[in-house]
Amino acid sequence: MSNSEDSQQYMDLIVKEEEEMSGDESDKQDGHGSMLREQDRFLPICNIIKIMKVPVPQNGKIAKDARECIQECVSEFISFISSEAIERSVAENRKTVNGDDLLVAFSNLGFDNYVEPLSIYLQKYRESNKSDRNLFMDSNYAQNEDGATNEAMK
Structure with missing residues (x-):
């Protein structure tokens, strides 16, 4: 069609x-x-x-x-x-x-x-989210290393 x-x-x-x-x-x-x-x-x-x-x-x-x-x-x-x-x-x-x-x-x-500009934007958006997630996970790990428990973080 x-x-x-x-x-x-x-x-x-x-x-x-x-x-x-x-x-x-x-x-x-x-x-x-x-x-x-x-x-x-x-x-x-x-x-x-x-x-x-x-x-x-x-x-x-x-x-x-x-x-x-x-x-x-x-x-x-x-x-x-x-x-x-x-x-x-x-x-x-x-x-x-x-x-x-x-x-x-x-x-x-x-x-x-x-399609092409939106594909580029989507790729950059996904990369940005990944790096934000990694940054968040790294900060959680650092807090846990300092003695904070998962319960204290909730």
């Missing part, structure tokens, strides 16, 4: 879900039938505005409808990528989505330009 067919199926699903929901509600149902509040569906607007202000001149302004549009688009994009990553983890009988699932999702959905 091509990326455009995948995108079309996804958009058809979104339209169908929106038609099934009443137009008056600001809340939507998640895949399990429970209601989601609008603040749970979208990224925080303050984070969106911070990013949007970066290329805008200091005295420039961003219209409210532009901020809300970007907020909705970014949130939809994240849902789109996440859905693909979740499908992969479910297909592999895993309950947890990992960074590699997201990278494959980006590639499958035609966002190949993002």
